[in-house]
Amino acid sequence: MTVQQRIQENKREKNGVILAHNYQLPEIQDVADYVGDSLELARIAARVDAELIVCCGVRFMAETAKILAPSRKVIMPEYSAICPMAKMIDAPTVRSLRMKHPKAVFIAYVNTTAEVKAEVDYCITSANAVRVVESLPEGTEVVFLPDKHLGRYIEHETGMKVHIYEGFCPTHSRILKEDILLAREKWPNALVVSHPECNQGVLELSDHITGTSGMLRFCSENDAREYIIATEQGMLHRLRNETPDKIFYSPSELNICPNMKKTTIAKLLHAVETETVEVTVPEEIASKAIRSLEHMLVG
Numbered sequence: 643m644t645v646q647q648r649i650q651e652n653k654r655e656k657n658g659v660i661l662a663h664n665y666q667l668p669e670i671q672d673v674a675d676y677v678g679d680s681l682e683l684a685r686i687a688a689r690v691d692a693e694l695i696v697c698c699g700v701r702f703m704a705e706t707a708k709i710l711a712p713s714r715k716v717i718m719p720e721y722s723a724i725c726p727m728a729k730m731i732d733a734p735t736v737r738s739l740r741m742k743h744p745k746a747v748f749i750a751y752v753n754t755t756a757e758v759k760a761e762v763d764y765c766i767t768s769a770n771a772v773r774v775v776e777s778l779p780e781g782t783e784v785v786f787l788p789d790k791h792l793g794r795y796i797e798h799e800t801g802m803k804v805h806i807y808e809g810f811c812p813t814h815s816r817i818l819k820e821d822i823l824l825a826r827e828k829w830p831n832a833l834v835v836s837h838p839e840c841n842q843g844v845l846e847l848s849d850h851i852t853g854t855s856g857m858l859r860f861c862s863e864n865d866a867r868e869y870i871i872a873t874e875q876g877m878l879h880r881l882r883n884e885t886p887d888k889i890f891y892s893p894s895e896l897n898i899c900p901n902m903k904k905t906t907i908a909k910l911l912h913a914v915e916t917e918t919v920e921v922t923v924p925e926e927i928a929s930k931a932i933r934s935l936e937h938m939l940v941g
């Protein structure tokens with residue numbers, strides 16, 4: 643029996659479901675029941691019937707699944723897979739920012755810990771950030787954390803005044819404006835599609851800016867045949883798989899998220915065999931974080 647077959651067999655026996663983020667290794671994406679962006683995976687976790695949710699991604703995604711599906715067992719094949727951006731802000735910092743901006747609406751990126759989600763009013767992902775902020779009454783004072791690039795992008799798109807925190811994604815920050823200029827020279831017919839976590843120089847040179855699943859929608863609906871994809875490289879596997887008639891290029895070789903790549907097929911098999919490592923969220927944190935997450939699901 644292959645590793646893939648053993649994973650499927652164990653999963654079926656345990657009434658499990660495998661969720662994988664768009665940045666996961668190709669072999670993980672291929673064995674998963676659902677592959678998606680942060681918002682899609684959260685929505686699936688909230689409604690899925692399975693008793694065991696296997697989260698192939700980074701820790702904040704598994705915590706989010708656990709908060710939204712508290713009666714399910716949530717496991718991660720690699721517990722140490724943590725988004726470094728999510729570690730750039732903690733709950734005491736949010737509380738002190740609240741003292742500084744007492745009238746502001748606090749919005750956190752989903753790439754945050756459960757403790758931070760428990761302190762804010764709204765949670766958003768790259769897929770619904772602009773929509774959620776646009777739905778706030780005009781003139782609302784907004785504090786957005788922790789991603790400064792996404793924060794600036796939201797401010798630019800909505801015209802709202804946004805107080806921005808200084809967090810960033812180390813992987814997207816490695817894609818430089820110079821990489822896009824070179825890629826455009828190399829592939830002059832390709833459209834540049836970028837994730838809003840990229841720095842401003844990259845975003846300014848882009849034809850389209852969107853989250854990971856938005857990239858899939860854009861590239862499959864657009865008439866262009868070639869695309870330069872400015873995000874983590876795992877996304878290229880999803881795009882190539884689902885739109886085989888199109889051509890995708892990476893503008894850099896450094897856009898690999900080491901934490902997203904920690905989940906291997908051997909670790910996934912071990913996880914479904916042993917039902918480990920379980921991810922839990924303390925009840926007092928989960929009961930507060932669910933409020934900001936529910937806004938995210940409908941936003």
Ligand code: 13P
Nearest residue numbers: 679680681767768853854
């Ligand atoms: P998406 O929600 O667009 O998939 O992004 C998640 C993420 O971690 C981006 O780096």
Ligand code: SF4
Nearest residue numbers: 725726727811813899
């Ligand atoms: Fe975090 Fe960036 Fe990795 Fe996404 S790509 S999980 S934001 S470090």
